[in-house]
Amino acid sequence: MAVKRMWGGRFEATGAKWVEEFGASITFDQQMAEEDLEGSLAHVTMLKKTKILSASDADQIIAGLRKLQKQLEAGELTFTVENEDIHMNLEALLTKEIGPVAGKLHTARSRNDQVATDLHLYVKHRLPHVIWAIRDLQRVLVEKAEENVETIMPGYTHLQHAQPISYGHYLMAYFQMLQRDVERFEFNKHHTDLMPLGAAALAGTTFPIDRKLTAQLLDFQAPYANSLDAVSDRDFVLEFLANAAILMTHLSRLCEEIILWCSYEFGYLELDDQYATGSSIMPQKKNPDMAELVRGKTGRINGHLLGLLTTIKGLPLAYNKDLQEDKEGLFDAVKTIMPSLKVMTGMLATARVNKAKMAQATERDFSNATELADYLATKGVPFRQAHAIVGQLVLEGLKTGTTLQEIPLAKYQEIDPAIGEDVYHDLQSKVAVERRNSLGGTGFTQVRHQIEVAKHLLSQHDD
Numbered sequence: 001m002a003v004k005r006m007w008g009g010r011f012e013a014t015g016a017k018w019v020e021e022f023g024a025s026i027t028f029d030q031q032m033a034e035e036d037l038e039g040s041l042a043h044v045t046m047l048k049k050t051k052i053l054s055a056s057d058a059d060q061i062i063a064g065l066r067k068l069q070k071q072l073e074a075g076e077l078t079f080t081v082e083n084e085d086i087h088m089n090l091e092a093l094l095t096k097e098i099g100p101v102a103g104k105l106h107t108a109r110s111r112n113d114q115v116a117t118d119l120h121l122y123v124k125h126r127l128p129h130v131i132w133a134i135r136d137l138q139r140v141l142v143e144k145a146e147e148n149v150e151t152i153m154p155g156y157t158h159l160q161h162a163q164p165i166s167y168g169h170y171l172m173a174y175f176q177m178l179q180r181d182v183e184r185f186e187f188n189k190h191h192t193d194l195m196p197l198g199a200a201a202l203a204g205t206t207f208p209i210d211r212k213l214t215a216q217l218l219d220f221q222a223p224y225a226n227s228l229d230a231v232s233d234r235d236f237v238l239e240f241l242a243n244a245a246i247l248m249t250h251l252s253r254l255c256e257e258i259i260l261w262c263s264y265e266f267g268y269l270e271l272d273d274q275y276a277t278g279s280s281i282m283p284q285k286k287n288p289d290m291a292e293l294v295r296g297k298t299g300r301i302n303g304h305l306l307g308l309l310t311t312i313k314g315l316p317l318a319y320n321k322d323l324q325e326d327k328e329g330l331f332d333a334v335k336t337i338m339p340s341l342k343v344m345t346g347m348l349a350t351a352r353v354n355k356a357k358m359a360q361a362t363e364r365d366f367s368n369a370t371e372l373a374d375y376l377a378t379k380g381v382p383f384r385q386a387h388a389i390v391g392q393l394v395l396e397g398l399k400t401g402t403t404l405q406e407i408p409l410a411k412y413q414e415i416d417p418a419i420g421e422d423v424y425h426d427l428q429s430k431v432a433v434e435r436r437n438s439l440g441g442t443g444f445t446q447v448r449h450q451i452e453v454a455k456h457l458l459s460q461h462d463d
């Protein structure tokens, strides 16, 4: 007799060891051990309440599961590949603890609804931590924005100097992106808050189970409405990965700028020593490794999303073993985004801002050309014509090394006699920034307003 596996009744032979290893998920799904025990406890409590199991059987199982919880916490449980996955490993351990009555735990349940439930619990438990970590980063962004409302730097398009902006405004742009990331993860909670348990293998069960009770015990908002859907879909994981990919993409763009700005050519920022590394050969080096790593890790999160989308796209309903591939990418995504957020928070909190270098970069760069065109437009010159005139002045200035603010008034008055001394006021970078006071613009009043709104929002989530 080759009956060794829990599902081995109809088998005559066991497979090769390496096939067994290929099929096993215990090496990674043991990360859901806590959730598996939690799910089993709720399930058996429900079986007891509905009298599907006798109180004495159920109580023995509950006591055994509680013992396993303690052992898990103490790091005393060992899992084996022979038992394939976390579900069968824990059942085997339970059997060791309490004997054959452990076999009653799986009444009215399948590994298919069990694994889906574990995964829901796993994501459900981690979502708040992800959101808290984003909030921490948002807090630092607001703090630094507040310190830098009047720090002037070049704003870029095409990585060419475009118009001067407030560094505070720049930081608040990332605050807003992260705010939407929070909202996406908040929304993710709704679809994660559904309970697959009770779908059994795919079709429900003939036992008089009470799914609403189990859902309540596990703090799920509701059971899945359709048993086939409950065991087949992983869209809540896809959502998590998509959200993680978008979050990392935001962080990656921020990192790209930090890396650029730490370079000799820019020199806008200097990272604190604890977030930089040196070179083993070049003694002068201070490399922004942590920012590069976050940028680099974005690739693998994007990969996890695409991987799971591809795994699921061709699957017929209901469960297929392909779905075992849903876990490693998810676990890795959690393991990646948490320290990435933490490193970004610390890096930004401690980075030194070279305000002089930032401001200097806007002094001779013609990024006030729009100001001059706007000035002419307010004097009645059609904007298109003003644009062309200023374009000519920039061309000349580039050839002669003269900035717009160095052009004498007489020359300006040849272009338009209405031009007055006040043009030089408007041409200052700081004034240019201050005056961009349209809603959501870089004007100081606008930036301060954004910061106030952000602080209010954060104070409502003081968790």
Ligand code: ARG
Binding pocket: 025, 029, 085, 086, 111, 112, 115, 319, 321, 323, 324, 325
């Ligand atoms: N280890 C499996 C997984 O992660 C559990 C579900 C197995 N179900 C089955 N019918 N083979 O997907």
